[in-house]
Structure formats: structure tokens, C-alpha cells
Amino acid sequence: MKALLISRASQLHAEIASLGAARAPLLEVCAVRASLREALDRPESASLQLLIVDASEIEPSEAVLLERLGRQYPGTQLMLLADQHHPELLIRAMRAGVRDVLQLPLVQRAFHEALDRAAAAAGISTLREGKVLAFIACKGGSGATFISTNFGYALATLSAKRVLLIDLNRQFGDAALYVSDQKPAMTLSDVCAQIARVDGPFLESCVVHVTPGFGMLAAADDAAHAKEARPEHIDSILRVARQHYDYVLLDIGRQIDAVSLRALDVTDTIYPVLQLALPDIRDARRLLDIFRSLGYALDDIRLVVNRYEKGGKLRLQDLHTALGCEVVHTFPNDYVAVTDSVNQGVPVLQLSRASAAARSLVELVELVTGSRVQESRGLLERLFGRGEPND
Numbered sequence: 001m002k003a004l005l006i007s008r009a010s011q012l013h014a015e016i017a018s019l020g021a022a023r024a025p026l027l028e029v030c031a032v033r034a035s036l037r038e039a040l041d042r043p044e045s046a047s048l049q050l051l052i053v054d055a056s057e058i059e060p061s062e063a064v065l066l067e068r069l070g071r072q073y074p075g076t077q078l079m080l081l082a083d084q085h086h087p088e089l090l091i092r093a094m095r096a097g098v099r100d101v102l103q104l105p106l107v108q109r110a111f112h113e114a115l116d117r118a119a120a121a122a123g124i125s126t127l128r129e130g131k132v133l134a135f136i137a138c139k140g141g142s143g144a145t146f147i148s149t150n151f152g153y154a155l156a157t158l159s160a161k162r163v164l165l166i167d168l169n170r171q172f173g174d175a176a177l178y179v180s181d182q183k184p185a186m187t188l189s190d191v192c193a194q195i196a197r198v199d200g201p202f203l204e205s206c207v208v209h210v211t212p213g214f215g216m217l218a219a220a221d222d223a224a225h226a227k228e229a230r231p232e233h234i235d236s237i238l239r240v241a242r243q244h245y246d247y248v249l250l251d252i253g254r255q256i257d258a259v260s261l262r263a264l265d266v267t268d269t270i271y272p273v274l275q276l277a278l279p280d281i282r283d284a285r286r287l288l289d290i291f292r293s294l295g296y297a298l299d300d301i302r303l304v305v306n307r308y309e310k311g312g313k314l315r316l317q318d319l320h321t322a323l324g325c326e327v328v329h330t331f332p333n334d335y336v337a338v339t340d341s342v343n344q345g346v347p348v349l350q351l352s353r354a355s356a357a358a359r360s361l362v363e364l365v366e367l368v369t370g371s372r373v374q375e376s377r378g379l380l381e382r383l384f385g386r387g388e389p390n391d
């Protein structure tokens with residue numbers, strides 16, 4: 001979104017440029033004028049979507065110029081920044097077509113919301129159509145949390161996508177601890193308790209930021225709070241999350257209940273995580289039976305085998321035959337790298353880039369995004385050497 005800023009204050013210019021640079025769509029301040037008079041005398045030739053007028057230095061006698069400015073840029077959104085209420089100016093501003101009057105000093109959230117309104121009015125879509133991917137453990141300890149959290153980090157880091165992971169293990173949620181040492185200020189329960197406020201900026205303010213592109217919405221560490229999440233809350237959160245992130249990952253855990261089922265109903269792809277052992281296969285079969293009875297398409301269910309070691313008694317082909325479902329990825333048994341990562345709360349890709357676990361994550365990113373990890377691939381291949389086929 002291209003904007004003209006009318007202000008003498010270089011500090012305000014810097015602030016708007018920095019707040020706008022972190023937005024989608026990007027706010028680009030392509031020209032600055034020191035006063036309304038100068039803006040009228042020196043019209044900007046580039047096509048603009050937004051005029052931002054700093055009203056703190058406008059004299060009451062100049063207010064009439066606002067209306068002229070509105071006529072000079074028909075169809076361009078007008079935003080007024082004011083440090084005090086000035087009735088005459090406000091009336092002129094309304095006549096000039098100002099849609100938003102924001103208080104100075106700028107409040108980040110209010111400014112971002114006003115930018116969203118301006119972008120929507122200018123017909124620029126700020127919304128994404130994120131995919132929801134759910135990781136579900138067929139058996140306790142299968143590795144669903146390790147894989148979903150580390151995959152989220154890898155996806156955000158290697159493919160520059162915006163990724164949100166939601167920990168749906170409402171009783172014993174621990175996903176945030178796998179890749180971060182930050183204590184979550186807000187949890188899924190807190191978001192559910194304020195469900196009417198949920199929008200993109202609110203959701204973003206509730207997540208633990210592992211990196212700028214990877215946020216995690218933690219589960220409440222107090223099981224008593226777990227009751228607060230209801231299926232309709234999950235609906236609203238996922239609807240908003242899809243619009244603001246490229247990928248929304250769910251760590252479902254083992255609980256199949258009304259809340260996790262509602263989440264699975266809107267999931268694009270379900271990744272059941274299991275190990276290649278008979279008890280896991282039995283539980284996987286039960287899980288797949290539930291999915292079939294719910295009418296989920298088998299094509300949207302992709303098995304991930306964790307801690308896979310070649311040459312075992314059970315083969316991937318046996319699993320395919322037993323479950324009638326495709327294994328799309330195997331994750332190696334990498335005790336040292338995974339244990340170090342989990343114990344330190346540092347993503348394995350960051351801690352042990354050359355490990356087999358890290359390589360497997362890169363492959364999973366490529367599989368899910370359908371494109372090769374470009375820049376880092378050369379570096380990764382030098383580190384890893386050539387990858388072995390899975391089976």
C-alpha cells in the first residue's frame with residue numbers, strides 16, 4: 001500500500017515506516033510533505049492508496065486545506081493523526097472523507113487496525129488462506145509434539161512462511177517448551193475466555209514468538225483451565241488463524257474429544273505419528289477407523305513414521321498393507337540430537353543442523369510446501385552429504 005505522509009516530524013516518519021514495514025500488505029511511505037500547503041502545491045505523481053496527515057501542527061485556519069486535499073486525491077484513503085481534539089479540524093476532516101482519526105503518540109495496535117481498514121477499503125486483501133495441518137500421536141510418546149514443533153520452526157525458517165502452532169493438548173500441553181524457553185504470557189484458555197476479541201493482531205499478541213515468523217499458542221499449564229475451550233471457540237480461532245498465517249499446525253495429542261474433533265473437521269491434512277511397532281499399529285488402526293467413520297477422506301490422512309530404523313522386522317510396506325494408508329515420511333531415530341534439543345528447548349535444526357533429524361525436517365518441509373528449500377539447500381547438502389532414500 002503506497003502512502004503519502006504529511007508531517008514535519010522526522011521521528012513520526014521513521015515510526016510509521018517501521019510499523020508499516022512489518023505489515024502485510026506492506027505500507028510504503030513513498031513521499032513526504034511538510035505541510036498541507038506543500039502537499040497541495042506539489043502533488044505526488046505515484047498512485048497512492050493512503051494519505052496520512054499529521055494534524056498536530058495544523059493551524060485551525062489551515063483546516064480548510066484538508067477538504068482541498070481530499071478533492072485532489074479522490075478515492076485515496078485519508079488517515080488523520082492528532083494529539084488533541086480540535087472540533088473545527090475534525091469537522092473539516094469528515095468533510096474531506098477522513099475515515100480514521102488516531103491519537104498521537106501512535107498506539108501500534110490502533111495503527112495496524114487502521115491500516116487493515118484502509119487496505120480493505122482500497123480493495124487490497126490482507127488475508128491469507130492458510131492451511132491447517134494436524135499432528136496426532138497414535139500412541140503416547142510417538143513423537144507428535146517433537147515433530148510438530150520442530151517442523152513449525154523448520155517451515156518458518158526455511159520457507160519464509162508465517163506459521164502458527166496451536167497446542168491442543170489441553171491437559172498436559174508442553175509444546176512451547178520443546179523449542180523455546182519463554183514463559184507464555186497467554187494461553188489457548190485465555191484466548192477462549194476472550195473469544196469476542198479474537199482477530200489477527202490479538203492472536204499475534206498472545207503467541208510465544210520462537211522466531212518472527214513462527215508463533216506458538218501454548219496450552220494452559222493449569223489443567224483446571226482446560227474446560228474453557230469449547231468447539232465453537234476452536235472454530236473462531238482457526239478461522240482467524242487461517243487468515244493471518246500461511247500454515248496453522250495443531251499438536252492434537254492423543255485426546256479425541258469434541259474440541260479436537262472440531263479442529264480435525266477443518267484440518268486440511270492429518271498426520272498421524274506412529275512408531276513401527278505392533279501396539280502403535282493397533283492404535284493407528286483404531287484412529288483411522290474413527291476417521292473413516294467421520295467421513296474424512298483417506299487422501300487427507302498421511303502417516304508419519306517416527307524413530308524409523310531400516311532393517312527392522314516390520315517394514316513400511318507392512319504398515320501400508322495393515323492400515324491401507326500411505327506413509328509419506330519417515331523420521332529417523334536420532335537419540336542424541338533429539339534428546340539434546342528437547343532437553344534444551346532449542347529446535348534441532350538450530351542446535352544440530354548436521355543431524356539426521358534436521359535433514360529429515362528439511363525433507364518434510366519440501367514435501368509439504370512442494371518446493372525445494374532453495375538457499376539453505378546448498379549449505380545443508382554440504383553439511384549432510386547426499387540424502388538416502390527412505391526405504
Ligand SMILES: Nc1ncnc2c1ncn2[C@@H]1O[C@H](COP(=O)(O)OP(=O)(O)OP(=O)(O)O)[C@@H](O)[C@H]1O
Nearest residue numbers: 137140141142143144145146307332333334335338
Ligand atoms: N526421532 C526421534 N529420535 C529419538 N528420540 C525421539 C524422536 N522423536 C521423539 N523422541 C523422544 O521421544 C520423546 C517423546 O516425544 P514427544 O513428546 O514428541 O511425543 P508425543 O507423541 O508428543 O507424546 P505425548 O503423548 O506425551 O504427547 C521425546 O522426549 C523425545 O526425546
Ligand SMILES: [Mg+2]
Nearest residue numbers: 144145169253
Ligand atoms: Mg505431546
